[in-house]
Amino acid sequence: MATEVERDPVTGKPTTGHEWDGIKELNTPLPKWWLYVLYGTIAWSVVWWLLYPSWPGINGYFGGLLGYNQRQAFAERMASADAERAAFLERLEGASLEEIASEPDLATIAFAGGGAAFADNCAPCHGLGGAGQGFYPTLADDAWLWGGTLDAIQQTILYGVRSDHPDTRFNEMPAFGAMEILGRGEIAAVAEYVLQISGQDHDQTAAERGAAIFAEQCAACHGEGGEGIRELGAPDLTDQLWLYGGTRSEIVQQIHAARHGVMPAWTGRLDPQTIKSLAVYVHGLGGGE
Amino acid sequence: MNEAVAVEDARSFKELKKERLYAERIKIHPKAIKGRFRTIKWAVLIVLLGIYYVVPWLRFDRGPGVPDQAVLIDMPGRRAYFFWVEIWPQEVYYLTFLLILAAFGLFLVTSLAGRVWCGFTCPQTVWTDLFMRVERLIEGDRGARIRLEKAPLTQGKLIKKATKHAAWLAIAAATGGAWIMYFNDAPTVTRAILTGNASLGVYFFFGLFTATTYLLAGFAREQVCTYMCPWPRFQSALLDEDSYVVTYQKWRGEPRAPLRKNQDWSSRGDCIACNQCIAVCPMGIDIRDGLQLECIGCGLCIDACNEVMARIRWPPDLITLDTERNQASRAEGLAPVRRFVRPRTVIYAAILLAISAGVLLGLAFRSSVDAEVLHDRNPLFVRLSDGSIQNGYTIKILNKAREPRTFELAIEGLETARLKASGREADAATPILLAAAPDSVTTHRIYISVPRMALSDENASLWLQLTEPATGQTTRHETVFWGPE
Numbered sequence: 015m016a017t018e019v020e021r022d023p024v025t026g027k028p029t030t031g032h033e034w035d036g037i038k039e040l041n042t043p044l045p046k047w048w049l050y051v052l053y054g055t056i057a058w059s060v061v062w063w064l065l066y067p068s069w070p071g072i073n074g075y076f077g078g079l080l081g082y083n084q085r086q087a088f089a090e091r092m093a094s095a096d097a098e099r100a101a102f103l104e105r106l107e108g109a110s111l112e113e114i115a116s117e118p119d120l121a122t123i124a125f126a127g128g129g130a131a132f133a134d135n136c137a138p139c140h141g142l143g144g145a146g147q148g149f150y151p152t153l154a155d156d157a158w159l160w161g162g163t164l165d166a167i168q169q170t171i172l173y174g175v176r177s178d179h180p181d182t183r184f185n186e187m188p189a190f191g192a193m194e195i196l197g198r199g200e201i202a203a204v205a206e207y208v209l210q211i212s213g214q215d216h217d218q219t220a221a222e223r224g225a226a227i228f229a230e231q232c233a234a235c236h237g238e239g240g241e242g243i244r245e246l247g248a249p250d251l252t253d254q255l256w257l258y259g260g261t262r263s264e265i266v267q268q269i270h271a272a273r274h275g276v277m278p279a280w281t282g283r284l285d286p287q288t289i290k291s292l293a294v295y296v297h298g299l300g301g302g303e
Numbered sequence: 304m305n306e307a308v309a310v311e312d313a314r315s316f317k318e319l320k321k322e323r324l325y326a327e328r329i330k331i332h333p334k335a336i337k338g339r340f341r342t343i344k345w346a347v348l349i350v351l352l353g354i355y356y357v358v359p360w361l362r363f364d365r366g367p368g369v370p371d372q373a374v375l376i377d378m379p380g381r382r383a384y385f386f387w388v389e390i391w392p393q394e395v396y397y398l399t400f401l402l403i404l405a406a407f408g409l410f411l412v413t414s415l416a417g418r419v420w421c422g423f424t425c426p427q428t429v430w431t432d433l434f435m436r437v438e439r440l441i442e443g444d445r446g447a448r449i450r451l452e453k454a455p456l457t458q459g460k461l462i463k464k465a466t467k468h469a470a471w472l473a474i475a476a477a478t479g480g481a482w483i484m485y486f487n488d489a490p491t492v493t494r495a496i497l498t499g500n501a502s503l504g505v506y507f508f509f510g511l512f513t514a515t516t517y518l519l520a521g522f523a524r525e526q527v528c529t530y531m532c533p534w535p536r537f538q539s540a541l542l543d544e545d546s547y548v549v550t551y552q553k554w555r556g557e558p559r560a561p562l563r564k565n566q567d568w569s570s571r572g573d574c575i576a577c578n579q580c581i582a583v584c585p586m587g588i589d590i591r592d593g594l595q596l597e598c599i600g601c602g603l604c605i606d607a608c609n610e611v612m613a614r615i616r617w618p619p620d621l622i623t624l625d626t627e628r629n630q631a632s633r634a635e636g637l638a639p640v641r642r643f644v645r646p647r648t649v650i651y652a653a654i655l656l657a658i659s660a661g662v663l664l665g666l667a668f669r670s671s672v673d674a675e676v677l678h679d680r681n682p683l684f685v686r687l688s689d690g691s692i693q694n695g696y697t698i699k700i701l702n703k704a705r706e707p708r709t710f711e712l713a714i715e716g717l718e719t720a721r722l723k724a725s726g727r728e729a730d731a732a733t734p735i736l737l738a739a740a741p742d743s744v745t746t747h748r749i750y751i752s753v754p755r756m757a758l759s760d761e762n763a764s765l766w767l768q769l770t771e772p773a774t775g776q777t778t779r780h781e782t783v784f785w786g787p788e
Contacts, residue, residue, distance in 0.1 A: 030324070041324070043324055043325055043326035044324070044325055044326065044530075045325070045326045045328060045526060045530055046325045046326065046327060046328065047328060047526070048530065049325055122746070141681070141682070142681040142682075143679060143680075143681035143682050143695075144682070145681055145682030145685070146682075146685075152682070152685055152686075154682055154685045154693075154695065155685040155686060155687055155688065155693070156687050156688050156693075157687075157688045250688065253688035253689065254686065254687075254688060254689065254690040255686060255687075255688050298748055299695070300685060300693055300695050300750050301685075301687075
């Protein structure tokens with residue numbers, strides 16, 4: 015008879031009647047309330063459908079009875095975050111760069127905000143953390159073409175280098191070779207002199223010849239000893255950092271026809287608080303003066 | 304077999320399947336009982352509930368501006384207070400150790416004496432016991448409750464039921480309220496709840512724990528132990544033949560038979576089949592079937608059986624706490640042996656002691672300063688104008704004291720290294736001093752540079768040491784210095 019409950023001879027427990035390869039499934043019944051909890055959760059999911067955006071339609075979607083909208087929720091969160099930041103932004107606006115750097119809570123905000131702005135706007139050229147790449151200068155070292163004080167950094171960010179802003183930082187090294195100001199031999203001699211003042215292997219007699227040419231042609235911008243002049247953005251030639259390379263051939267190439275990098279002016283593109291924060295951030299990368 | 308019978312059969316089979324695949328809830332009406340185990344259970348209940356409800360109200364002075372609640376988990380403040388112990392989120396591993404201790408404590412006790420935790424101290428058991436006591440006060444004992452259950456709905460029944468649920472809800476609310484107090488200042492949050500000024504979060508958790516207490520202790524009861532709790536499934540792995548568990552002494556009790564006048568005991572067992580052990584059981588099981596998943600080891604059946612044995616003037620402890628090994632010996636008339644010291648109990652106890660000692664030592668020698676050193680990822684290093692290599696680090700000082708402190712920073716393990724922080728370089732006369740704000744984490748940027756030639760490898764290990772000049776307290780952290788390949 016089908017109504018007979020079969021019992022497993024070993025455990026004495028009833029079986030479900032299901033059998034696989036001679037193995038019978040023991041019946042360990044689930045309590046009914048547990049099943050009802052499952053039905054309850056299914057019912058709850060229907061409530062969820064009704065409350066929140068759910069079903070797609072032809073001309074849009076069912077928006078839910080609560081009128082919840084993720085885009086709007088996001089906008090609200092951003093607005094509340096902006097409101098929280100407003101007090102700090104106001105203080106950043108009013109404070110000088112020195113004040114920002116010397117007040118721990120302002121400095122923390124500026125460094126964090128500057129870091130975010132740097133990653134968005136500056137890192138594509140200067141690298142994350144100001145690591146530098148290619149012919150884009152490293153900002154984490156201690157060599158500055160246009161100065162490494164807070165104010166100098168801010169000035170550079172505001173107006174750029176060789177940008178289209180009227181207040182831009184600007185200089186141009188003549189293309190001594192291409193414009194036939196110096197002959198090949200003279201360029202080679204100056205290059206030997208530059209190798210000498212930067213402490214590298216050089217030809218002494220050529221360097222001595224080069225020194226005279228340097229004093230005549232280069233010292234006006236690079237300084238008597240080649241230590242550079244910040245006001246002109248002329249790099250220090252005696253240190254071990256080179257934007258366009260410090261080997262003999264690279265130096266010759268730069269004297270022959272100098273390359274010039276361009277940095278855009280950020281005033282008008284970023285608000286003053288962000289530029290202040292960027293100055294504080296770049297100053298704090300390891301080489302600030 | 305005619306057709307009608309076949310149809311009848313098919314229907315009954317369908318119904319049978321429905322019955323069988325989902326178990327019907329059988330309502331349990333445990334009977335009141337007095338005895339040794341009941342007394343222990345009441346004592347444990349009073350102590351545990353006392354601790355639970357009273358502890359949030361204990362005060363512990365920690366000075367101005369700091370919560371004065373002895374036990375408090377301050378979520379917004381990111382601190383946990385336990386009398387003189389204060390834990391930061393960074394030290395949440397103490398909680399891990401606490402959980403491990405709880406686990407091994409449970410293993411040890413279970414291997415010695417069965418499910419003592421379940422029968423006496425588990426919150427589910429304690430609150431269910433309390434709710435049953437209230438139920439008994441209002442609706443009467445087992446017989447009265449069964450009659451009330453079957454009675455038609457009259458005004459009297461309605462009043463009794465309403466009173467019971469009101470009382471349950473009151474206890475549940477007190478339970479939910481007490482839970483909130485472990486996370487909020489007790490007097491403040493109590494006032495806020497009562498005046499309707501508490502936050503939505505407080506009301507939510509208050510409601511949640513009120514509802515779970517009401518449902519679990521009032522309605523779910525033994526279903527929690529049988530179907531929801533994983534612990535009963537573990538017990539067979541923790542019990543062995545030397546564990547003391549609630550045992551019906553089958554060799555003595557069987558064959559069972561009802562008691563007759565002028566009973567001749569020679570050809571029968573001691574069990575008089577009065578079923579009092581089933582009547583008092585909060586799990587609704589028959590202990591005479593042997594050790595089973597549902598048994599929480601509360602011992603109330605022992606109390607019930609002993610009461611009956613006393614009444615018929617027959618030796619007690621037909622149901623008793625005993626081991627499987629002893630039962631086998633007793634059945635053969637041999638002397639029982641106690642074996643508390645067994646490999647598993649020794650190992651559990653040793654682990655328990657070792658972790659307890661570790662936690663206590665850790666708390667006793669907990670330093671009031673710690674630091675984290677993070678090496679810059681980008682750039683890993685930069686070349687400076689004099690050719691040396693510089694690395695940047697972020698150092699976070701965790702000052703667990705309540706006053707501002709200053710620490711002197713020093714490098715170890717990297718000769719000729721120069722240290723720069725706060726915009727200047729360290730020298731012998733003026734070391735780098737880093738400020739640490741009270742009871743918080745202070746972040747500083749520091750830079751270390753070494754001459755190119757000093758680096759023999761791509762990277763080098765170094766230690767940063769923070770020393771408080773005033774107290775000489777130090778903390779040391781290893782980090783790495785990267786250079787070019």
